[in-house]
Amino acid sequence: MKKERIDALVYKYNGGIASPQELAEIESLLEDGLLEINALQDVQALDAQLGSGTRPSPTSRLDKNFYAMLRKESRRKQSFSWKLFFAWPEVAPKLAFGSATLILGLAIGFYFRPVTKDRDQIQLLSQQVNDLKEIIMLTLLEKESATDRLKAVSLSQEMKQASQHVTSALLKTLNEDDNVNVRLAALDALRQYAFDSQVRAELVRSISRQDSPLVQVALAELMTALQEKSSVKELERILHNERTPSDVKNKIKKSIDVLT
Amino acid sequence: MKLPPLKPSYPDLESISDNTLMLKVKDGDLDKLGLLFERYKKPLYGFFYGLNKNGEISEDLVQNVFYRILKYRYLFRGEGDFRTWMFHIARNVNHDHYRKNKMQGKDSLENWQDRLSTHENRSTEMQQDEAMQLLNMAMARLPMDVREVLLLSKFQELKYKEIGTLLGCSEGAVKVKVFRALRDLKEVYLHLEKNS
Structure with a gap:
């Protein structure tokens, strides 16, 4: 306009x-x-003209009433009240804070959770290391040096889980190795796999194949410890062998007595 | 000549201070309400007195406003102006008071006018001359909502924008309301002057 x-x-x-x-x-x-x-x-x-008028003022009664109310409210606030604690305006921020913290915690937990993929990878790596140890052990057992073969036996003891290849190789060492120390070490290593019935049966069969008194005594002690009654026949075979030293015979006899 | 609608009596800095005080009250520092009370007891009293011309009732209503501020302090968010929020409560207190009295059959127009005349005859504070007395009488004869607009704009010196927030309308609509209220007041005033 x-x-x-x-x-x-x-x-x-x-x-x-x-x-x-x-x-x-x-x-x-x-x-x-x-x-x-x-x-x-x-x-x-x-x-x-309206603005020029005198403004009215309240009396002291208003002050008195107001400050009395304020004092009363302050006293009421100081005394704890469950009702007030759970009043929605009071509880709402607490609830919101609690929920936010919970959500944040869950989010952080989700972010830092152990990832299945990583776990699988670690498991695979561990398996590969075990396999590698097995290969080294089997290779060392083939070596001419008795020290290498002893190393191989001790390496098998480091393995958390031995495969059938390992136990077979140890049994083969127990039965066929030229060195008594290596055979004793193999027997010691096989002790932890004695819960396996197949290993136990092979150990029993191994008794008659041993010509070393030390290994014979060690096997007799192991059979006693395992309470393997099926080993009695094999032990008796050694007992009746003329070539068996008398000390060994005594030891085996004691073992047979315990088992029967 | 362009003049500002009304000069604000409370600078922005003081408004921020009001909000800060109210936020402290909200946080449990109830004593700070005393400072707000000292700051606003007179303007609020003037607002209620302008509406009902009764000193005792006006004091009770001021007390009621601060009681509600205390009770509903958790609703104050500090985003808007404290004064606007306070006058919003004041208007509700006034409406509740009159609704209650209307239900009880009290405060009819006749009673109200009787009280006005007797009160105004003995009051020396509000009546400095005959013109002012006539103006007050004219004000008293205006409907409540019309009087309220004039009280808010003139005596409380609220900005039109703040009144708009209170009344739920635009700044321009408030200007029209004030214009119409002043015209109505003038009409009643002239009528009284003619009959006196």
């Missing part, structure tokens, strides 16, 4: 000759911020 039109409307209004339609126009101008109330003389004067 043109400024002239606004001025004309204000002029008419101030002159008290504005029509209802023009009043509506003035209101529209006020609403749109194109005209200020101060421009309209009569209402401006009234407005100023």
